[in-house]
Amino acid sequence: MFSRTSSFQARNLARCFSTSLPSNYKVSILGAAGGIGQPLSLLMKLNSDVTDLALYDIRGAPGVAADVSHIPTNSTVKGYGPENDGISTALKGSDVVIIPAGVPRKPGMTRDDLFNTNASIIASLAGAVADNSPNAAILVISNPVNSTVPIVSEVLKAKGVYNPKKLFGVTTLDVIRASRFISEVQGTNPTEETVTVIGGHSGITIVPLISQTPHKSIPKEQRDALINRIQFGGDEVVKAKDGAGSATLSMASAGARMASSVLSALSGKTSVTEPTFIDNPLYKSEGVEFFASPVTLGPEGVTEVHEYGPVEDYEAEMISIAKDTLKKNIQKGIEFVASQKK
Ligand SMILES: NC(=O)c1ccc[n+]([C@@H]2O[C@H](COP(=O)([O-])OP(=O)(O)OC[C@H]3O[C@@H](n4cnc5c(N)ncnc54)[C@H](O)[C@@H]3O)[C@@H](O)[C@H]2O)c1
Numbered sequence: 001m002f003s004r005t006s007s008f009q010a011r012n013l014a015r016c017f018s019t020s021l022p023s024n025y026k027v028s029i030l031g032a033a034g035g036i037g038q039p040l041s042l043l044m045k046l047n048s049d050v051t052d053l054a055l056y057d058i059r060g061a062p063g064v065a066a067d068v069s070h071i072p073t074n075s076t077v078k079g080y081g082p083e084n085d086g087i088s089t090a091l092k093g094s095d096v097v098i099i100p101a102g103v104p105r106k107p108g109m110t111r112d113d114l115f116n117t118n119a120s121i122i123a124s125l126a127g128a129v130a131d132n133s134p135n136a137a138i139l140v141i142s143n144p145v146n147s148t149v150p151i152v153s154e155v156l157k158a159k160g161v162y163n164p165k166k167l168f169g170v171t172t173l174d175v176i177r178a179s180r181f182i183s184e185v186q187g188t189n190p191t192e193e194t195v196t197v198i199g200g201h202s203g204i205t206i207v208p209l210i211s212q213t214p215h216k217s218i219p220k221e222q223r224d225a226l227i228n229r230i231q232f233g234g235d236e237v238v239k240a241k242d243g244a245g246s247a248t249l250s251m252a253s254a255g256a257r258m259a260s261s262v263l264s265a266l267s268g269k270t271s272v273t274e275p276t277f278i279d280n281p282l283y284k285s286e287g288v289e290f291f292a293s294p295v296t297l298g299p300e301g302v303t304e305v306h307e308y309g310p311v312e313d314y315e316a317e318m319i320s321i322a323k324d325t326l327k328k329n330i331q332k333g334i335e336f337v338a339s340q341k342k
């Protein structure tokens with residue numbers, strides 16, 4: 001399915017410059033009027049690879065579109081609601097579809113507690129993507145990512161349009177948190193810190209590989225606290241927002257970074273390596289169908305899935321624990337779609 005490499009030494013963001021082709025892409029955002037959707041719409045309006053921005057939400061998208069459309073960049077913006085089958089028009093011709101639609105956590109909830117509400121939202125949006133933009137790259141932000149990505153995959157399979165090279169669970173927020181948090185501990189510049197984060201996107205399934213950074217020798221107590229903060233960074237924001245939702249602005253920044261990498265690779269301008277939660281060939285023999293690995297992106301989506309490389313014993317143990325939880329989360333998504341067919 002994908003090519004693979006035997007080890008991954010490069011940092012999370014390796015860019016190999018090739019030809020510079022003009023880009024001309026349509027991007028749709030589903031859930032565009034939400035806490036993530038609005039700043040993400042703004043950031044995609046600022047992306048020069050985008051010429052057509054379609055904003056869809058069950059409420060409020062035309063207003064967001066009117067607002068963002070006044071920014072003088074080279075793209076047109078249109079907003080769509082559910083009336084007149086707005087989602088079909090929004091999706092038609094899309095090269096990239098970004099999905100932050102769904103409910104966020106409140107204090108005391110896990111991401112898995114969102115499953116009952118978000119699973120059906122995601123399944124229905126995935127069906128619309130399959131019908132209207134089957135060749136688009138799909139970036140799933142809605143939680144629980146460990147289950148919503150398998151849901152999208154099952155829906156696309158049922159519609160006969162599944163391309164595993166173009167389905168991405170967005171785990172970039174874990175990556176940017178890792179850079180920020182490690183720089184706080186080490187007193188360094190966060191823009192120069194890169195940490196490979198693998199596994200999934202919830203608590204113990206988030207595995208930052210500190211041993212592959214220049215800071216592998218930080219004292220164990222400090223290191224454990226750092227890993228815990230990266231794994232549970234989402235809870236920090238949920239607690240601070242005190243019932244008003246979860247991370248939106250940092251998430252928009254992370255989502256825009258991932259979307260920009262995908263767009264840049266689609267155009268053949270750059271080949272970028274980013275960790276992302278994909279239908280992963282590397283761990284299927286262990287029963288783990290999806291796993292976030294560093295992935296090189298190209299004009300057809302995923303071109304290479306990288307092994308995570310050498311890790312220390314404590315990290316190997318974390319990876320093993322993450323895989324056990326991931327198997328259950330993935331199965332839950334698959335079973336949800338199967339139950340809808342009955
Ligand atoms: N992957 C990550 O790292 C990450 C980070 C932060 C948040 N999230 C998740 O992203 C999701 C959105 O978070 P938010 O803070 O933007 O929530 P929000 O409530 O502010 O916005 C969600 C938006 O989705 C819209 N929506 C609901 N059902 C829809 C449907 N069927 N079609 C189109 N739009 C629909 C709502 O109208 C709303 O505007 C949550 O599930 C949250 O847990 C993921």
Ligand SMILES: O=C(O)C[C@H](O)C(=O)O
Binds near residue numbers: 104234237
């Ligand atoms: O924590 C959440 O529920 C939102 C998001 O997944 C995050 O990591 O911030």
